[in-house]
Amino acid sequence: MNEPTDHNTHTTPVIGVTGGIGSGKSAVAEAFAERGIPGIDADAVAREVVMPGEPALAAIAERFGAGVLDADGNLDRRSLRARIFADPAERRWLESQTHPRIRQRLQTHLARLCRSDAPYCLLISPLLIESGQREMVSRVLVIDVPESLQIERTLARDGVSQEQVEAILAAQSSRQTRLAAADDVIDNSGDREMLIDQVARLDARYRQWAASPQRHGYP
Numbered sequence: 001m002n003e004p005t006d007h008n009t010h011t012t013p014v015i016g017v018t019g020g021i022g023s024g025k026s027a028v029a030e031a032f033a034e035r036g037i038p039g040i041d042a043d044a045v046a047r048e049v050v051m052p053g054e055p056a057l058a059a060i061a062e063r064f065g066a067g068v069l070d071a072d073g074n075l076d077r078r079s080l081r082a083r084i085f086a087d088p089a090e091r092r093w094l095e096s097q098t099h100p101r102i103r104q105r106l107q108t109h110l111a112r113l114c115r116s117d118a119p120y121c122l123l124i125s126p127l128l129i130e131s132g133q134r135e136m137v138s139r140v141l142v143i144d145v146p147e148s149l150q151i152e153r154t155l156a157r158d159g160v161s162q163e164q165v166e167a168i169l170a171a172q173s174s175r176q177t178r179l180a181a182a183d184d185v186i187d188n189s190g191d192r193e194m195l196i197d198q199v200a201r202l203d204a205r206y207r208q209w210a211a212s213p214q215r216h217g218y219p
Helices: 025-033 042-048 055-064 077-084 088-113 147-158 162-171 175-181 192-211
Strands: 014-018 039-041 121-124 139-144 184-187
Touching: 014 025, 025 039, 025 121, 025 139, 025 192, 039 042, 039 088, 042 088, 042 121, 055 077, 055 088, 077 088, 077 162, 088 121, 139 175, 147 162, 184 192
Parallel strands: 014 121, 014 139, 039 121, 139 184
Antiparallel strands: none
């Protein structure tokens, strides 16, 4: 693994945690949280920007029609997901509406979070590489599992079809692309004990790096 370097502009360094669907990003974030490390979940922020009253939701409803809204006016994610993963052009349009808004809101959340007493914080994002969010972090930590395990876990968790899971996988960076972008890697193909051990070792390393006077300073 590479030695940590520093590229973001927050007073506290940010580790970007990414991985494909079903890789276990949430489990990794929970393991770091148990060690006192806070994080921002880009998926949660992505849900914020399409809440009722948000400009992005209005644009989505205008584009796709009322069929992508439920009876309460909330976004019907399953319906929208079926539409956009069947048509790459529609997926790109959706990303043009949501990604800039997500990025702006993430910057606001990180500015607040990274003033905490924690030695570093996390940005957990499945699209860290694809969306340009990589520029917001000091390190990229990839949660790696074989694609077959991603499919197995997602089918068990989300109740979607294998075809839809494969479409989601195709829309995300490939395993090889993620690994090429990684500064650090967690192998999450084993049990929880194996995961916790890897998180503990990385946490110790990140804390040492964050406290080092040799670490590149911030503007």
